[in-house]
Amino acid sequence: EAGVAQSPRYKIIEKRQSVAFWCNPISGHATLYWYQQILGQGPKLLIQFQNNGVVDDSQLPKDRFSAERLKGVDSTLKIQPAKLEDSAVYLCASSFTGAKNIQYFGAGTRLSVL
Amino acid sequence: DAKTTQPPSMDCAEGRAANLPCNHSTISGNEYVYWYRQIHSQGPQYIIHGLKNNETNEMASLIITEDRKSSTLILPHATLRDTAVYYCIVRASGNTPLVFGKGTRLSVIA
Numbered sequence: 001e002a003g004v005a006q007s008p009r010y011k012i013i014e015k016r017q018s019v020a021f022w023c024n025p026i027s028g029h030a031t032l033y034w035y036q037q038i039l040g041q042g043p044k045l046l047i048q049f050q051n052n053g054v055v056d057d058s059q060l061p062k063d064r065f066s067a068e069r070l071k072g073v074d075s076t077l078k079i080q081p082a083k084l085e086d087s088a089v090y091l092c093a094s095s096f097t098g099a100k101n102i103q104y105f106g107a108g109t110r111l112s113v114l
Numbered sequence: 115d116a117k118t119t120q121p122p123s124m125d126c127a128e129g130r131a132a133n134l135p136c137n138h139s140t141i142s143g144n145e146y147v148y149w150y151r152q153i154h155s156q157g158p159q160y161i162i163h164g165l166k167n168n169e170t171n172e173m174a175s176l177i178i179t180e181d182r183k184s185s186t187l188i189l190p191h192a193t194l195r196d197t198a199v200y201y202c203i204v205r206a207s208g209n210t211p212l213v214f215g216k217g218t219r220l221s222v223i224a
Binding site for chain 1: 155156157158159160163201207208209210211212213214215216217
């Protein structure tokens with residue numbers, strides 16, 4: 001079974017530039033999550049989708065971050081404009097809907113903002 | 115905020131059992147204990163979860179105390195590839211997101 005795919009693996013940009021990350025979840029997984037992991041800390045949820053609808057985006061800095069999952073499968077996360085403090089690893093995870101709900105994570109995209 | 119407390123780091127000799135403790139004294143009756151680990155430069159990986167009974171799978175065993183206020187993850191024969199940060203997470207079932215703390219950095223030493 002293919003895992004969660006993310007691209008790119010690494011991205012370096014200058015502050016005030018824009019960047020986008022892509023995630024392809026495991027086939028059949030209705031729930032998709034984006035997490036941000038700052039160096040030395042555990043991942044923190046940014047947004048959760050159920051199919052193509054947003055379940056929780058309370059921790060997404062909406063002035064600069066946006067995310068979509070138009071057809072309920074792939075998802076993109078965008079930052080515009082980026083700040084130095086956005087340097088982090090951005091992780092995508094997916095899961096089936098249901099009680100067990102084990103989340104499977106991609107390898108992440110490491111973003112460096114200079 | 116994370117509802118669990120874990121030691122920041124532990125060492126374990128290769129081939130020996132690694133016992134990773136976790137305190138979750140405010141756990142609710144409908145909340146499960148999940149364990150994930152994160153190897154360097156990879157995303158977190160699911161290990162095991164349980165409600166109140168002890169659980170075992172091909173990766174590890176999970177021992178939950180009778181009052182459910184603490185648990186221990188056991189890697190029976192640690193290898194160098196088990197070196198990682200281990201996260202203990204308390205969450206209700208369903209689609210609630212994972213709330214990660216800082217975890218325990220386990221170093222397996224040859």
